[in-house]
Amino acid sequence: MSAETLLPSSASKRIHRYRWHVAVLLILAFMLDLLNVTIVNVGLPAIQRDLDASVNEVGWISAAYLLAFAVALITAARLGDLWGRKRVFLCGVAAFAATGVWSGLAGSAAELIAARTAQGLSAALIVPQVMSILYGLFDDKERTAVFGIFGLVAGLAQTGGLLLGGLLVTANLGGLGWRTIFLVSVPFALLLTAVGAWLVPESRVDGAARPRWLSAAVLTAGLVAIVFPLLEGNRYGWPFWGWVLLIAGLLALAALAFMEDRRPAWRAGALLPLPFFRPRTVRAGIAILVPAFAGFSGFLLVFALWLQDGQGYSPLQAGLVTVAFSAGGLAMALFVGRLTMRFGRMVVLAGCLAAATGALAVLGAALLGLHTLGLWSLVPGLFLFGVGINMVMPPLTSLFLSAVPPDNAGSASGIWTTAQQIPERGSKLLPQAPFGRLRSLAAARAGC
Numbered sequence: 001m002s003a004e005t006l007l008p009s010s011a012s013k014r015i016h017r018y019r020w021h022v023a024v025l026l027i028l029a030f031m032l033d034l035l036n037v038t039i040v041n042v043g044l045p046a047i048q049r050d051l052d053a054s055v056n057e058v059g060w061i062s063a064a065y066l067l068a069f070a071v072a073l074i075t076a077a078r079l080g081d082l083w084g085r086k087r088v089f090l091c092g093v094a095a096f097a098a099t100g101v102w103s104g105l106a107g108s109a110a111e112l113i114a115a116r117t118a119q120g121l122s123a124a125l126i127v128p129q130v131m132s133i134l135y136g137l138f139d140d141k142e143r144t145a146v147f148g149i150f151g152l153v154a155g156l157a158q159t160g161g162l163l164l165g166g167l168l169v170t171a172n173l174g175g176l177g178w179r180t181i182f183l184v185s186v187p188f189a190l191l192l193t194a195v196g197a198w199l200v201p202e203s204r205v206d207g208a209a210r211p212r213w214l215s216a217a218v219l220t221a222g223l224v225a226i227v228f229p230l231l232e233g234n235r236y237g238w239p240f241w242g243w244v245l246l247i248a249g250l251l252a253l254a255a256l257a258f259m260e261d262r263r264p265a266w267r268a269g270a271l272l273p274l275p276f277f278r279p280r281t282v283r284a285g286i287a288i289l290v291p292a293f294a295g296f297s298g299f300l301l302v303f304a305l306w307l308q309d310g311q312g313y314s315p316l317q318a319g320l321v322t323v324a325f326s327a328g329g330l331a332m333a334l335f336v337g338r339l340t341m342r343f344g345r346m347v348v349l350a351g352c353l354a355a356a357t358g359a360l361a362v363l364g365a366a367l368l369g370l371h372t373l374g375l376w377s378l379v380p381g382l383f384l385f386g387v388g389i390n391m392v393m394p395p396l397t398s399l400f401l402s403a404v405p406p407d408n409a410g411s412a413s414g415i416w417t418t419a420q421q422i423p424e425r426g427s428k429l430l431p432q433a434p435f436g437r438l439r440s441l442a443a444a445r446a447g448c
Contacts, residue, residue, distance in 0.1 A: 019137040022199055023146055026130045029093055029192050031153050032185055033123040037066070038161025043169050043178040050178065053109035056235075063231045064113045068120030070418065071223040074271055075216050077128035077414025081205040085129040090196055092125025097189035103182035131413035135401055136203050143401065145337035147394035215271050218256045223418070225249030276412070285400035286419045288348065288392070292355075293420050296389055299359060300325070306366075317375070324379040328358075328386025333394075340395040348399070351391025358385030 040062055048058045080088040099119035106112035134146055168180045176183070226249035229242035236242065253272065261274035277283060300322065307313045307321065339347050361381030368377070400416060 018199065022137060022201070023134060023149075025192060025196055025199060026089075026133060027146075027149060027153055028188070029089070029126055029196070030130045032093075032096060032189060032192075033069070033127060034153065035161045035164070036119070036123070036185060037062075039165035039168075039181050039184075040065075041161075042165030043181045046169055046178040047109075047112070051106075051109045051112065057109040057113065059232075059235060060113050061109070061116055065116040065120040065123075067224065067227050067231060068117045069124050070227045071220050072121050072124035073128055073418045074219060074223075074414035076124045077132065077417070078271060079125075080129045080132055084202050084204045085132050086196070086200045086202040088125050089129035089133070089200065090193055092122050092129065093189050093193045093196065095119075095122035096126065097186045097193070098122075100182050100186045100189065104176075104179040104186075128413040128417050131417060133200065133203060135413065137201070142337070143398050145333070145394075147397045149333055215256060215260060218252055219271050222249045222252030222256065225252065272415070276415070281399055285396055286416075288352075289396060289400075289416070289419050292352070292389075292392055292396075295359075296355075299385075303362070313375070321375050321378055322382065324382035325386040328383040328388075329390040330386075331383075332387045332390040336390055336394050339391075340398060345395070345399060347391050347395045351388045351395070353388070354391060355385050355388025358382065358388055361385075 044058050044061065047053060047061060048055075051057075053061070076088065076092075096119060099115055099122055102115040103112060103119060106115050134143065138146055164184070165181050168184060169178055171180075173180050225245045229238075229246045233239075233242040257270075257272040257274050257277070260270040260272060303322070307317070313321075336347070358381045361384060362378055363381075365377040365381060397416070401412060
């Protein structure tokens with residue numbers, strides 16, 4: 001259900017007129033979460049020294065945020081349907097600011113982990129509301145353009161987070177050191193809350209049923225069982241219990257979906273509505289999304305670490321090189337909407353081929369030797385990779401949402417974001433557990 005259908009005609013015209021302003025604000029709020037994931041990676045060594053944290057505690061400073069975020073997305077999306085998406089969005093952004101202050105002032109590793117868990121939950125309130133509100137504000141053609149900007153923002157946040165984190169830790173503003181990487185987002189979150197209260201329209205699903213606590217508990221337990229092995233499996237060498245948890249989590253989600261579908265009284269408030277997954281477009285979209293986002297996010301993080309730890313480049317140099325990826329995404333963002341309207345799912349196929357070709361070009365340049373060819377040899381592959389990714393994600397999201405009834409926009413955004421974020425966040429954590437081994441291996445390869 002779009003926001004326009006819930007408001008008088010004068011308000012509807014105002015929303016239509018300022019919908020792109022709303023989109024900018026929502027995308028900036030979405031960027032807070034993306035930056036918050038990568039910016040922390042640079043500050044982990046300083047945090048470990050200052051708080052005398054163990055290796056396990058350092059890992060959980062990132063993992064706690066990712067785990068809390070991933071498991072709360074679907075429930076948070078349903079709360080937006082029930083209580084109002086604008087209200088939940090504003091609560092999430094305000095809570096994000098408060099937990100940013102808590103993280104920046106934490107006096108111990110345990111307190112910082114608790115603050116990061118709370119911040120992950122607040123981010124989960126933001127992201128699905130962003131997608132649901134945009135779904136109601138734009139038609140199919142415009143949605144593709146908006147989600148194309150999302151792809152560009154994701155690339156910029158990946159690069160900018162590492163670069164900004166390095167600059168803040170090095171600058172040691174006010175003697176705060178690593179604490180500025182958490183505090184820097186606070187004024188922006190407060191500004192977004194104030195402007196969003198005036199600009200963002202309210203929308204909800206009329207007569208939305210409350211999620212059942214039993215269903216929410218089963219969903220949370222199942223997602224924890226899936227996400228925890230993805231975050232911690234590499235640290236422990238992928239033990240048997242990790243695979244058991246992963247399989248048990250998948251079975252729990254499947255059982256919940258069937259249980260909610262078999263009981264007519266539960267269908268209205270279903271967190272995993274089974275009819276939602278029946279269209280082929282929905283199933284195919286999720287099947288493509290999971291490996292695509294895992295590969296895309298993992299590539300950028302490992303690439304940045306390889307440039308700095310393996311090749312000896314500064315964070316600034318690494319960030320500037322990765323701008324080529326964002327430039328490719330920006331170039332394609334100008335055309336992806338019209339291409340999708342004309343060619344449909346063929347754009348997704350072409351994007352997959354372009355991204356794979358770009359990644360292989362980067363690999364080829366790396367194998368040939370950067371010391372001989374220089375950083376410029378990476379630019380063509382990165383540019384093509386950015387073009388390909390922005391031909392995959394926006395059309396895939398638009399095609400997915402086009403198969404969803406408007407009343408299920410909230411559930412769709414929660415499920416879609418969860419399917420996107422679990423592999424994305426898991427891929428970002430994979431290099432962190434063997435961080436020392438990665439540096440040693442990269443340095444050894446560079447020396448050879």
